[in-house]
Amino acid sequence: EAGVAQSPRYKIIEKRQSVAFWCNPISGHATLYWYQQILGQGPKLLIQFQNNGVVDDSQLPKDRFSAERLKGVDSTLKIQPAKLEDSAVYLCASSRGGKNIQYFGAGTRLSVL
Amino acid sequence: AQSVTQPDIHITVSEGASLELRCNYSYGATPYLFWYVQSPGQGLQLLLKYFSGDTLVQGIKGFEAEFKRSQSSFNLRKPSVHWSDAAEYFCAVGPTENNDMRFGAGTRLTVKP
Numbered sequence: 001e002a003g004v005a006q007s008p009r010y011k012i013i014e015k016r017q018s019v020a021f022w023c024n025p026i027s028g029h030a031t032l033y034w035y036q037q038i039l040g041q042g043p044k045l046l047i048q049f050q051n052n053g054v055v056d057d058s059q060l061p062k063d064r065f066s067a068e069r070l071k072g073v074d075s076t077l078k079i080q081p082a083k084l085e086d087s088a089v090y091l092c093a094s095s096r097g098g099k100n101i102q103y104f105g106a107g108t109r110l111s112v113l
Numbered sequence: 114a115q116s117v118t119q120p121d122i123h124i125t126v127s128e129g130a131s132l133e134l135r136c137n138y139s140y141g142a143t144p145y146l147f148w149y150v151q152s153p154g155q156g157l158q159l160l161l162k163y164f165s166g167d168t169l170v171q172g173i174k175g176f177e178a179e180f181k182r183s184q185s186s187f188n189l190r191k192p193s194v195h196w197s198d199a200a201e202y203f204c205a206v207g208p209t210e211n212n213d214m215r216f217g218a219g220t221r222l223t224v225k226p
Contacts, residue, residue: 004156033213042117042203042216043157056213091156102214104149104156 002026004105006092012111018080021108025073025094031055033102034067034077035091043091049075050097079110087112115140117206119217126194127225134189134220136204146187147205147214148178157203163187174198199224 005024013019025032030051035043046065047057052072060067064083069075079086089109093102116139126132138144145164149157161172168180178189187204201221207214 006156040218042205042218044216045213048213093157101147101159101162104158106154106156109154 004092004094004103006105006108008108010109013082014113015084016081019082021077021090023075023092023105026103029094030097031095032069032075033093037089037091082112084112086110115206115209115215117204117215117217119204119220121220123221125223125225128196129193132191132194134202136187136217137185138206140206144206145208146180148189149203149205151201194224196224198222
């Protein structure tokens with residue numbers, strides 16, 4: 001079974017630029033999560049999708065972050081414009097939904113200069 | 114609100130020595146508890162989980178954890194550490210009302226030869 005795929009692995013941008021990350025979850029997993037992991041901290045949930053609907057986006061900075069999962073499969077997370085404090089690893093995870101285990105991708109490491 | 118505390122930011126042990134990583138949680142009901150490991154540049158890999166039943170849980174790579182309700186703890190143990198165990202370890206508790214989970218800040222494990 002293929003794991004959660006994320007791209008790119010690394011991205012370096014200047015502040016005020018825009019950036020997008022892509023995630024392809026495990027086949028058949030209805031729930032998809034985006035986490036932000038700042039250096040030295042645990043992952044923090046940004047947004048959770050159930051199929052193509054948003055379950056929880058309470059911690060997503062909506063003035064600059066957006067995410068979509070239009071067909072209920074893969075997802076994109078966008079930041080526009082980026083700030084220095086957005087430098088972090090962005091992790092995507094998926095699960096079968098409900099209280100099932102989350103499986104994580106390798107993450108995208110973003111550096112904002 | 115659900116929360117997780119990992120009191121030790123960094124632990125160093127000698128190869129072959131025993132290991133215990135501490136995790137304390139705050140949760141209103143019976144929690145689901147998880148330990149994940151993250152190697153440099155990698156995503157999170159599930160080591161073990163507790164949902165219910167036997168409070169001593171066996172995981173992969175020779176790890177185990179014990180759920181102690183009276184102490185609100187879920188400490189991770191390994192009898193003999195290998196150099197390859199050097200990584201960041203995260204404890205997590207769930208489910209939240211959205212079937213998500215909360216992560217601790219992590220404990221970085223260094224293994225001395």
